Amino acid sequence: MRFQTPLVPARLIRRYKRFLADCQLDDGREIIAHCANPGSMIGLAEPGTRIWLEPNDDPRRKLKFGWRLVDHENGHFTGVDTGIPNRALKIALEARAIAALAAYDTVRAEVKYGENSRIDFLLTGPHLPDAYVEVKSVTLSRQPGLAEFPDSITARGAKHLAELAKMSCLGHRAVLLYLVQRTDCDQVDVARDIDPAYATALDRAIEAGVDVMAFDTLISPQEITLGRALNTVT
Numbered sequence: 001m002r003f004q005t006p007l008v009p010a011r012l013i014r015r016y017k018r019f020l021a022d023c024q025l026d027d028g029r030e031i032i033a034h035c036a037n038p039g040s041m042i043g044l045a046e047p048g049t050r051i052w053l054e055p056n057d058d059p060r061r062k063l064k065f066g067w068r069l070v071d072h073e074n075g076h077f078t079g080v081d082t083g084i085p086n087r088a089l090k091i092a093l094e095a096r097a098i099a100a101l102a103a104y105d106t107v108r109a110e111v112k113y114g115e116n117s118r119i120d121f122l123l124t125g126p127h128l129p130d131a132y133v134e135v136k137s138v139t140l141s142r143q144p145g146l147a148e149f150p151d152s153i154t155a156r157g158a159k160h161l162a163e164l165a166k167m168s169c170l171g172h173r174a175v176l177l178y179l180v181q182r183t184d185c186d187q188v189d190v191a192r193d194i195d196p197a198y199a200t201a202l203d204r205a206i207e208a209g210v211d212v213m214a215f216d217t218l219i220s221p222q223e224i225t226l227g228r229a230l231n232t233v234t
Helices: 084-095 155-169 197-209
Strands: 008-018 020-025 031-035 052-054 066-070 077-079 106-113 117-124 131-138 142-144 144-151 175-178 185-190 211-219 224-229 231-233
Touching: 008 031, 008 155, 020 052, 020 066, 077 211, 084 106, 084 117, 084 131, 084 175, 117 155, 131 144, 131 155, 131 231, 144 175, 155 175, 155 197, 175 185, 175 197, 185 197, 185 211
Parallel strands: 031 066, 131 175, 144 185, 175 211, 185 231
Antiparallel strands: 008 020, 008 052, 020 031, 052 066, 066 077, 106 117, 117 131, 142 144, 211 224
């Protein structure tokens, strides 16, 4: 998925109210950017961090910049926009780029199911059980090479796991897909110390037959695309 507008570099001054970030562009201007990430962003929001912003000229948007990347300045990037994984994954699913799901020929996004829930993707195909695919954006890394989810307590995430477990018990295929928006990790684990309830819900979902998959991403200031499959530690 290519960014619609070329990104511009900046330095983070501060992130506040979860969805706002004061930033300084390279020309010295200070601007406010939208931060599309409700999580804690542990390790990603330190003042002075090198970041990349996407400008826009949409008159309907109050803020003219969106925070897209953290540049670790060592050749690695982290994508901080939690909306990007679904867009990138939709492209991959439609292209049948994920071998385990390539047999499905129809991809529908944001389909209602369960109890007042929406599944990220419902996949259907001839002579196949419907596949309910829930996507989680992973950005936390507290140990070299290891990505973790979640980075804050997520009751919504636990609810999604319970809904997936129900779908599996009804005979459907249920998939939890962790998309790691980091280029420096090759394993994924659950941050049990951050949200024990989510970890318990994941254990129950796996017992119910929910498949857990993980992929990394290829990230640059030009685009974010699906990468390779990663090992999951559960």
